[in-house]
Amino acid sequence: MTDLMTVSPTPVHRLPRLAEALDMDPGCLWVKREDLTGLAGGGNxxxxxxxxxxxxxxxxxxxxxxxxxxxxxxxxxxxxxxxxxxxxxxxxxxxxxxxxxxxxxxxxxxxxxxxxxxxxxxxxxxxxxxxxxxxxxxxxxxxxxxxxxxxxxxSSALGARSYAEVARELDNLIDPDLVVVATGSGGTHAGLVAGFGDHCRVLGVDVGARPALATAVEELAVAAAAMAGLSRPSGSCQLDTGQTGGGYGVPGEAAREALLTAARTDALLLDPVYTAKAMAGLFAARRSGRIGRTTRVVFMHTGGLPGLFTRRFTEWLTGESR
Missing domain, CATH: 3.40.50.1100 (Rossmann fold)
Structure with missing residues (x-):
């Protein structure tokens, strides 16, 4: 196999100041740093x-x-x-x-x-x-x-299967109650479900990329689990569809709040297309009570920082235009 010079396993860090901002126990919120995989800027x-x-x-x-x-x-x-x-x-x-x-x-x-x-x-x-x-x-x-x-x-079954390994990494380190992840094409979400064996342990946040997303995730999770020799996942796809903003690549105010809060608490830099929307989904789940004060939560940082350095997103964040 060709060595892609990737880092694996990637680090897991606590986010105590962000947890405090969300009125969570400071020991209950982590980030899985898939943005640090190392290949040409990193990412899942x-x-x-x-x-x-x-x-x-x-x-x-x-x-x-x-x-x-x-x-x-x-x-x-x-x-x-x-x-x-x-x-x-x-x-x-x-x-x-x-x-x-x-x-x-x-x-x-x-x-x-x-x-x-x-x-x-x-x-x-x-x-x-x-x-x-x-x-x-x-x-x-x-x-x-x-x-x-x-x-x-x-996001084929083969590609999704790689994230079943990440689920096992997390179980060995943290045993989280819930993983929150941006869901675009659905492969990362599906692979995590395949590894955990349970849809209820993964909350995907729809970024507006793919139609019929829940069905695609469920089908990919079944195929990835079978390919990995694992049991068919239980439950049904857990998907927050309220954070799509103006559609794929068009973040809204909730994503902006999440991006700035993560940066100004634990210096976690997010991107506007995927991870800012995913963090907005985590915020919404906490505010609705789906995530409790002591729920053990891992936020999956899937990368994407280069997208932040474009003129459109600079204007979106700062309100300044050239």
């Missing part, structure tokens, strides 16, 4: 890419093909993984001409040398983009290439 996709890249190399592939939004963390890390393995990388990224920013992950995609194919239109037409990834791969085959198509977010 490193674990999925480790197994997906191994599958691609075993099949004799010569390039990786995937897609996402313009500021896709998965796209950035796929480009990095391809470089380490000596493969080509082709990215199909969606953008809206009225709000395109060449900074953040887009800049890093270019630094990493990926070939970018722009799909104009809405921010993330999920089914259409998945089809475009497959069609582009078929085109490459006709050109004599040997592509490996990765689904959006690396």
């Amino acid at each position: 996709k490193a674990r999925k890419l480790q197994v997906l890249l191994a599958d691609a190399l075993a099949g004799g592939c010569d390039c990786l093909v995937t897609g996402g939004g313009a500021q896709s963390n998965h796209a950035r890390m796929t480009a990095a993984a391809a470089n380490i393995a000596g493969l080509g990388c082709e990215l199909l990224l969606t953008r809206r001409p009225d709000s395109f920013d060449p900074g953040g992950n887009v800049l890093l995609d270019r630094v990493l040398g990926a070939t970018i194919h722009w799909v104009e239109g809405t921010v993330l037409p999920y089914a259409e983009l998945e089809s475009a990834i497959r069609e582009h791969s078929e085109k490459l085959v006709l050109e004599g290439r040997r592509p490996y198509a990765l689904p959006i977010g690396g």
Whole structure:
């Protein structure tokens, strides 16, 4: 297996000042630092890419093909993984001409040398983009290439299975009552459920990326558990759908509050697309009583910081425009 120079297991830190701000016992709130996996800026996709890249190399592939939004963390890390393995990388990224920013992950995609194919239109037409990834791969085959198509977010059963291992890491260290995670394509959420064996131990916060998200998570969790030789998870998908803001990539005021509070208590830096919305979901669960004062909670920090360094999100946070 190609070494992606990732850090595993990632650290788990207490968040005592954030817990205090939420009127929680200071020993009951932790963060799992999946943003520190190390691959090209870090993030949860490193674990999925480790197994997906191994599958691609075993099949004799010569390039990786995937897609996402313009500021896709998965796209950035796929480009990095391809470089380490000596493969080509082709990215199909969606953008809206009225709000395109060449900074953040887009800049890093270019630094990493990926070939970018722009799909104009809405921010993330999920089914259409998945089809475009497959069609582009078929085109490459006709050109004599040997592509490996990765689904959006690396969220296949194989990719999701990598997060069953993270559930076991957490059980060995903390035995949490609840893990809170941003749920975009659903693979990380599903893998955690597969590892815990119980949907009720994972609260996903919908970031607005994928339609029929709960169904996708449940199906992926079953497939990932079977692939890992684990029992079928009990219960049904636990999903907070109230934090999507204006849709994928468009955070609202609750996400802004969560991002600033996390930064100004325990200096935890979040991103506006995923983790700020996930933290807003944690805040909402605490305020509604779903998370109690002594509930043992782990917040899954999935990375994504490059997206914060774009003009649009600078204006969103500061209220200042150029």
